[in-house]
Amino acid sequence: MLRAPVNPADHELLRRMMAGDAGALEQLYERHQGGIYRFALRMSGSEAVAEDVTQDVFMALMRDGNQYDPARGPLQAYLYGMARHRVLRRLERDRAFVSISDDQEDDAPVDAKLIVDNDPMEEMARNQTIESVRHAISALPVHYREVVVLCNLQEMNYEDAATVIGCPVGTVRSRLHRARAMLIDKLQTRRESGPISGTFNQARCAYEL
Amino acid sequence: MNCEEFEILVGDLASDHLMSAVKRRRALSHTYGCESCEARLANERALNAALRVTASGETERAPARVRAALLEAFADQRALSASSMTPSAAKLRLRARLVWAAAAAAVILFAVISLQLIPRRSGEQAQLTPGTSNKAAIPDEPRAGAKDMPAPNESVTEEINRPAQQKPRHLNHHVVARSKASDDSETDFIPLTYVADASALRSGQVVHVRVPRSTLISMGLAMNVDHANDLVEADLLLSDEGVAHGIRLHQQSRTTNQ
Secondary structure, eight states, rough: OOOOOSSOOOOHHHHHHTOOOOOHHHHHHHHHHHHHHHHHHHHOOOOHHHHHHHHHHHHHHHHGGOOGGGGGOOHHHHHHHHHHHHHHHHHHOOGTTOOTTTTOOOOEEEGGGOOOOOOOHHHHHHHHHHHHHHHHHHOOOOHHHHHHIIIIIIIHHHHHHHHOOOOOOOHHHEEEEEEEEEEEHHHHHHHHHOOOOSSOSOOOOSSSS | OOHHHHHHHHHHHHHOOOOOOOHHHHHHHHHHHOOHHHHHHHHHHHHHHHHHHHHHTTTOOHHHHHHHHHHHHHHHHHHHHHHHHHHHHHHHHHHHHHHHHHHHHHHHHHHHHHHHHHHHHHHHHHSSSTTOOOOGOOSOOOGGGGGGGOOOSOOHHHHHSOOGGSSOOOHHHHHHHHHHHHTTTBBEEESSSEEEEEEEGEEEEEEEEEEGGGGGGGGOOOGGGGGOOOOEEEEEEEEEEEEEEEEEHHHHHHHOOO
């Protein structure tokens, strides 16, 4: 007797969902909602926007799921692409979420702050590091921010990131290189006002990017 | 390796990405003699560590209300599509029924027309054949439509005396031939309708009928009341649609009538 696979592929779940299987929608949602939500959250800095974008992405998938072409990339990249489009549209509409200056405190609740560890000092340093990095990322220009969020926080490979953004892989590489240099600068600046795990030296190479 | 070449490799070197052993050794050797590039590599590694810590803290999830809203919307969408499919199926069934009904009506109409036209044509041909009697083509009873003929605007006398070029030209060839062949015993056709387009009656049928003399009143003809129930012989000019466009009284009937 044939049994359905425990972890069916995304395209199989999508096919079942489009045929009316609510269980397939639930599986797809559980599989991808976290990444989509966090991508939108890091890009916008707003939980409300992230919530709207996540819901909108899956609503669009329910409505236009037949438009997904597996030949153009994995479903994950397709979903992130939709999320990116919606985030950028929101950022265009409401620029209040775009630029967070370096001296602005991030008052958004961070789940990581609630993580309990055996060593309170170590945990505090970790949380400060997370907060500092997130703050620095949110201060990057959008097209640098998105490659860092995709490749470093979502741990997406360059090819899929290029599919999401709709640009060549080389562009992803170059943007990421530049974004990392900018992050180091921001973290060095922030380091002066508080402890950050890791050492960011002030010394700069003669060759500046 | 110089600083520029090192800058190209520093990202992969700090991330321990796959690279040739020779390149890796040359890049690391460069840092031993270049403090700035050594610091650059250290910064990249520190950034990688900070990003890894940050990535590990990426645990946020969309609120549960998003999932609930999606499932509710999905159920609504399914219900809507199901309900929209039912009327579509009903429409398709209704359309199929209408097509079949139209086809059946067309077949029946064709059969009725064929049954009506075949005897008339054979009767008309019999009339045109020299030496044959008209009796075979004459219906025993007057057509029902004959009693409902509209009254012409002109009197019979005017119609009879009308010049040939003013007379109806809507007879087909065999009807004209029939008219010429029987000039001695019949009047010309008296129009019963107003035909704007004469070509509309280029084909038709001539049907020999007997009508009660009383119906001549409706055509503006005088009638002897004592003979109201007598039958008079006439030819009706029918279009292909069965509409009477003209009537021709036989000479005997006309004379009697007068």
